[in-house]
Amino acid sequence: xxxxxxxxxxxxxxxxxxxxxxxxxxxxxxxxxxxxxxxxxxxxxxxxxxxxxxxxxxxxxxxxxxxxxxxxxxxxxxxxxxxxxxxxxxxxxxxxxxxxxxxxxxxxxxxxxxxxxxxxxxxxxxxxxxxxxxxxxxxxxxxxxxxxxxxxxxxxxxxxxxxxxxxxxxxxxxxxxxxxxxxxxxxxxxxxxxxxxxxxxxxxxxxxxxxxxxxxxxxxxxxxxxxxxxxxxxxxxxxxxxxxxxxxxxxxxxxxxxxxxxxxxxxxxxxxxxxxxxxxxxxxxxxxxxxxxxxxxxxxxxxxxxxxxxxxxxxxxxxxxxxxxxxxxxxxxxxxxxxxxxxxxxxxxxxx
Numbered sequence: 001x002x003x004x005x006x007x008x009x010x011x012x013x014x015x016x017x018x019x020x021x022x023x024x025x026x027x028x029x030x031x032x033x034x035x036x037x038x039x040x041x042x043x044x045x046x047x048x049x050x051x052x053x054x055x056x057x058x059x060x061x062x063x064x065x066x067x068x069x070x071x072x073x074x075x076x077x078x079x080x081x082x083x084x085x086x087x088x089x090x091x092x093x094x095x096x097x098x099x100x101x102x103x104x105x106x107x108x109x110x111x112x113x114x115x116x117x118x119x120x121x122x123x124x125x126x127x128x129x130x131x132x133x134x135x136x137x138x139x140x141x142x143x144x145x146x147x148x149x150x151x152x153x154x155x156x157x158x159x160x161x162x163x164x165x166x167x168x169x170x171x172x173x174x175x176x177x178x179x180x181x182x183x184x185x186x187x188x189x190x191x192x193x194x195x196x197x198x199x200x201x202x203x204x205x206x207x208x209x210x211x212x213x214x215x216x217x218x219x220x221x222x223x224x225x226x227x228x229x230x231x232x233x234x235x236x237x238x239x240x241x242x243x244x245x246x247x248x249x250x251x252x253x254x255x256x257x258x259x260x261x262x263x264x265x266x267x268x269x270x271x272x273x274x275x276x277x278x279x280x281x282x283x284x285x286x287x288x289x290x291x292x293x294x295x296x297x298x299x300x301x302x303x304x305x306x307x308x309x310x311x312x313x314x315x316x317x318x319x320x321x322x323x324x325x326x327x328x329x330x331x332x333x334x335x336x337x338x339x340x341x342x343x344x345x346x347x348x349x350x351x352x
Contacts, residue, residue, distance in 0.1 A: 010069035014056030014119055017076050021112035022049035028108045041105045048112040052076070055119045067329065068126045072119060075126070079118025083110040137204065137326075159186045196316040203249045203323045211351050212250055214242040214283050215275045221255045222273060225262065232262050237274040242283035245351035246328035253324035256317040257287045257344045264342065265291035282330075283348045290341040294318070294334060321346070 025045030032038045059069055087110030091103050160183045215238045222234050244250070261271045274286045318334075321344070325332045330348040337343060 009060070010066065010073050011056045011059045013070070013073035014059055014076065015053060017073075017080060017115045017119065018049050018052035018056060021052060021080075021108070021115050022046055024108035024111055025049060028104050032102070032104055041109070045105075045108050045112045048116040051116045052112075052119050055123060059123070062123065062127065064123070064127050064130055068130050071126050072122045075122030076115055076119035079122070080111055080114040083114025083117075086110060193316065196320065199249075199252070200316065200319050200323055203247065203320065203327060206248075207327055208248045209245055209328075210248045210250075211243060211245045214244050214285060214348070217251050218254055218273055218275060218285060221251060221258055224255065225258045229262055231267060232265075233268075233270040234258070235270050235272045237272065237276075240275060240277040240283070242275060242277055242348075243351045244283050244328075244348045246330070246348055247324050249320070249324045250328065250348075253321045253346070254285065254287075256320045257285075257346070260294065260317050260321075260344065261287050261289040261291070261342075264294060265289040277350075278347065281350065283350050285346040285348070286343050288337065288341060288343040290337060292340065294342045 022045075025042045028045060029038060029042035032041075059072070062069075064072070084107060087106045088103075091106050218238075219236065222236065226232065226234060258271070258273070265271055269290050272286075272288045274284075274288070276284050276286075278284050322332050325346055325348070328348055330346060333343075333345040333347070335343040335345060
């Protein structure tokens, strides 16, 4: 997710730090008089500034998110200021003790050193942090898929084998049509599970982003839901015009949220879809129903970000929503209604 206005990118922030430190080196050379010592001091300052500029040039090609790149800029700026303040404090102490140390070189050197250490070190640290988060996400994803598939494979195949035995035991006059139908039903259910599991993996593997008009996407998915479920009443409240830059699977996730509400809502009970902007400037989509609510073990599985042997999200729809929102830099909350029902709250950063 990009937070930069008017096409400003993280590398431009790093370039600014590097040019600032390079300028300090040039000013030091021009103002501190001639001499080999001054020249060497300026070369040291400009060399470290060059490392910052090279890091800015390499930044877009590094395996790090745009958010991580901006964090790198922030770390670099913070360390630069910290080193400069430290240098000034040291100079002040030395001055009070009667040692007239040269402030220009001390301040310029500390600033350029801070920029180089902050930008380069911050880049490596944030890269490592993101790779660790990615490994954790992959572990959770593989665990979810493995346990859900194992659970569903066992159940669906056990049921299918039971009906196959019925067919085998039936004589020619026995009615096996129902048994065949049930076998087909359970095998199709198993096929659906594997397809949806593959969708979750695809969301995690392919992080393409796109810009959406949130209200328009919600309205489109509501029309599709109404066409497939004519008896369902879905009310809308669009309180803000929100444009979001999210994972390209956002329409699918919204559809899953609507299907979840429809599944858990009795007939003649309305569903509400609300789009608003919260106090932090984030886009919020809330899909609320007044039904029996999402099963507790499904909520616990999502909130715990893992599947346990006793916690299996049957439809996997919540996991599609969760991973889409996570890959979009947003948050997913499952809120209990009063006296009953559930609100699926999706919070997303707006496009800049």
